[in-house]
Each structure stands twice: as structure tokens, then as C-alpha cells.
Amino acid sequence: MGKRIIALFPSKEYRDSIIQEAVLKSGTIFNTLKVETTPTHVRIMGEIKANEDKAQEFIRILKRMGGIVKELGAMMKFDPEKCVSCGLCFSLCPTKAIICNKDFSIRYDFDECILCMNCVNNCPVNAVSYLGD
Numbered sequence: 843m844g845k846r847i848i849a850l851f852p853s854k855e856y857r858d859s860i861i862q863e864a865v866l867k868s869g870t871i872f873n874t875l876k877v878e879t880t881p882t883h884v885r886i887m888g889e890i891k892a893n894e895d896k897a898q899e900f901i902r903i904l905k906r907m908g909g910i911v912k913e914l915g916a917m918m919k920f921d922p923e924k925c926v927s928c929g930l931c932f933s934l935c936p937t938k939a940i941i942c943n944k945d946f947s948i949r950y951d952f953d954e955c956i957l958c959m960n961c962v963n964n965c966p967v968n969a970v971s972y973l974g975d
């Protein structure tokens with residue numbers, strides 16, 4: 843399991859080779875999961891496969907190239923006090939980011955999250971939220 847990040851580049855700063863350059867300079871592997879392009883920005887979601895030092899170097903390089911980089915785990919929040927263990931989010935999550943414990947309590951592992959927003963948009967008590975990027 844690697845470190846999932848979102849990197850946001852203003853369109854004028856972005857080049858197709860940015861990720862490849864950062865991979866070569868940092869000695870990491872990067873799996874791109876999603877790329878979204880708007881008239882003003884390019885938003886890349888992906889997973890860095892490397893130890894912590896190399897992953898941080900990869901992030902520093904992207905920032906030097908003009909990117910805003912956030913680790914995905916820091917963008918989501920789960921409040922177990924609000925959760926009523928209905929299991930809806932667990933059934934809707936496309937990854938293994940939501941774990942149902944033996945006692946039916948719910949646990950989140952945001953390292954596995956791909957920000958599909960199914961849990962955020964469907965939780966009946968707003969126990970999970972997106973903090974934004």
C-alpha cells in the first residue's frame with residue numbers, strides 16, 4: 843500500500859511530463875488513478891509507491907513544479923461518535939477503505955480511499971465528511 847495524494851496544477855504550469863520527471867528524480871513509482879482537467883487546472887490523483895523519505899521527495903518535487911499537493915488521508919474525516927453503524931457506506935464503497943468490525947462498528951482507512959464521495963453523499967447522519975482540497 844502506498845501513499846495516496848492529489849496534486850493540483852494550474853493549467854499554465856502543467857506539462858504532460860511532470861509526473862515522469864518527479865518519478866525519475868525521486869526514484870519512486872507513481873500509479874495515476876484519476877486525472878481531471880478543467881479550463882484552469884489539472885488535478886491528478888494517484889498513489890506513490892516508495893518509502894516515506896522518497897515519497898516526501900516526490901511530493902516536494904511536484905510542489906517545486908508549481909503543484910499543490912495533499913495527502914488523501916488528510917482530506918476526509920470520520921466521526922465515530924455520530925455513526926449509527928447502518929452499514930450503508932460499507933456497501934457503497936468501491937475500495938477497501940471502509941471496514942465493518944465484528945461488532946458492526948465501522949472503521950475507515952482513508953489510505954484506500956479514492957474520493958468517490960459515495961459515503962459522504964449517502965451517510966444519513968453526516969458522520970463522514972470531505973474537508974476539501
Ligand code: SF4
Nearest residue numbers: 935955956958959961
Ligand atoms: S469516498 Fe468513496 S472510496 Fe473513499 S471511503 Fe468513501 S465510499 Fe470509500
Ligand code: SF4
Nearest residue numbers: 925926928929931965
Ligand atoms: S453511512 Fe454513516 S452512519 Fe452509516 S455506517 Fe457509514 S458512517 Fe456510519
